[in-house]
Amino acid sequence: MKWPQTRRLCRLQHMQKWKQRRKLGFLGIPTYWGSGLAEYNDLRYRFMAMDRLGSDLQKILEHSGGQLKKATVLQLGRGLVDILEYIHENEYVHADIKAANLMLGCIDPEQVYLADYGLSYRYCPDGVHKEYKENPKKGHNGTIEYTSLDAHKGLAPSRRGDLQILGFCLLHWLCGSLPWEKLLRNPTQVQEAKARLMDNLPDSVLELSVRGASTDEVEAFLSYVKTLDYQEKPNYKHLKDLLASVHTGGLDFSVPQEPAGGSTTKPTREKKAARVKRPPKAKAVPAEVEDDEEEEMKAKPVPARYIRGPPLTKPQAQSPKEVEDVPAVSRSLRTRGSVTYMEDDSESEEEEDDEDEEEEEEASPRPIAACYLRGPPISPGAQSKQKYTGRKTDGFSAMEIKKRQLLSHRRKHCEAQGGRWEGGRPTHEWAALKLQEKDRYPPQIQGYEHTHNSEQEAPPTRRNGWFSMFFFAGVFFFLGAALGVCQREFKPF
Structure with missing residues (x-):
């Protein structure tokens, strides 16, 4: 939104006065609460506070296949006429009306707001309307799918341009498509297609009528816009009367039950006709089955590396020659896991019993081989003597058995x-x-x-400890006695 020129339009007090004057219960313009500058990390940022809005109408259209119910389209059109009248009376035009700029209310989803005023233009500054002046350098400005013929020619946006954009949007929401959808990459061709549509009214719009929902109201809306001059003020009350509807309830964004007609249904009809021309497939007769069909019905073996789980223990009992001899009626396809095989219906009950027994055997726990167990082999009398070496063993080896037999x-x-x-x-x-x-x-x-x-050595034990102790004690006593004798003998007189 362009500031400070347009922010006064979104002030709450200004909109409240307008609604009281026009006796409106709701005006779909977001309320402006304030704006300013903020500094963070030596950087200055501009901010704006406004009402919190919900999802946009474009997402709803994508969910519903690009089409809305007629009553919903007419209700949206009347609400947008009120919004455009308010903006136009304040000397501005929006110039970019589309489903992506229509936001649902966060609290009440049935309230639709017109947002994104990035292309808004002051068409009548100080009460003086802009002159009619084509500028090819500024041509095709706006959203190419909905922009007005004035914008294609390079004219400054005007009130009749906003209304023409709204008419193209209503036509798209009602019919689900526009005649120039495949020409969007070439703005000149889009301009020519829009000019043909406006020149051939009302027939050009009536051809796009959908089944169960006519386009009379949208055709009358565009026909009135066609009569407006570039600087002429529209009759907004008359436009709302053209979009009047019997339905007075809330907005219904559910998917329309009737399929889209006109150009959108032609490709599907052609496809259906092409399918009818194809020769019908012959139905398979159980009593007469051709050889090619039998070969297709035969199950191909699946390599074992592609099969998950335990290997199937059930062998293929019948050979291909035997399968061919069995009548086609008695054969049927059975699937087990990821493998499909042929089966005879006459023996299906017996084979099912066999399969149940095999499944019970597979489900029952089986003893685990000793080679997959960690630790020494478990056997009576050898738990304390057997020494685990970290290798996988299956009981005692042949050498150990021979050694024990020899002992x-x-x-x-x-x-x-x-x-x-x-x-x-x-x-x-x-x-x-x-x-x-x-x-x-x-x-x-x-x-x-x-x-x-026989298998391990015991640590050595001390046997003569006491003898050594007594031996050293005797030596100390003997040395002490000898030292005492020497002291007495050499004692001075």
Whole structure:
């Protein structure tokens, strides 16, 4: 919005006086509360406070397929005529009316506000209207889809230009399309299409009539705008009467039930006609199935790498030749997981029972192989002796089993001969090991005895600790006694 020229139009007191004078209950212009400058981090910012608004009408149109109900379109038109009359009486025009600039109220969605005054223009400064002067350099200003013919010619915006823009918007919202929608990239062609529409009134608008909702009101609106002069003041009351409607309720933004007619329905009809020309597909007869159809019906095997979950244990019992021999009526497609296969209906019940049994077997818990268990193998009598090495083992290895069998055989042989068996060895072997240790280790560490086990060695134990203590104590006593004798012998007289 251009400040400070237009901010006085949005002041609450100014709008309240206008509504009392015109006996209006609502005027769709956002209230201006204040503006100013603010400084932050050595930067100056301009701000403006106004009413909080909701969604725009363009989003509603996109949701409803670009078309609104006729009663809603006429209600929006009457409200916008009130807004334009207020703006025009204050020497300004909006010049950019479209669905994207129409905002719904945040508190009451049925109240529609006209926002975005970035292209607003003061057409009558100090009561003097701008002259009619075409300027090709300023041509096609505004939103190309709805802008007026005056803007296409480069004329300054005027009151009849605002009303013509509003008429194009009403026509679009009612019919769902405009004749120049596909020409928007070429503004000159859009200008020519709009000129043809205005020159051929009322027939050009009546051709766009939708089924169940005529365009008589919009055609009368545009016909009146066509009669206006560039500097002429419109009759706003007459315009509101042209857009009168029997419906007096709130705005209804629901999707219209009747499809759009005119140019929007022609492509769909052509497509339907083209579809009718195509030869109809022959219906499949169960008793007479062609070979090609049978090949298409046959399920193709899916590679195992594309199948998720456990592999299917059910084999393909029938060969392709056997499947061809089965009548087409008795065959049916069955799907299991991501695999589709052929099945005979006569044996479907038995196979379903088999599948249920297989599913029950798959669902029941199965013992886990020992190779997938962490830790030493669990077996009686070997939990304390088995040493875990971090490798996966499936019970005892063959060498350990042979070793245990050999030890058991030696033990039985030793006991049969009257010998004694201790710690996995005969007693005479332990005596031989002790003699070897005495010969192997020096005398100063012979006090330690090493005991051996069949699978692990026990730490050495101290046996002559008390003997060493008494030995050192005797040595100290002997030295003390010798020192006392020496002191008595060499005592001076």
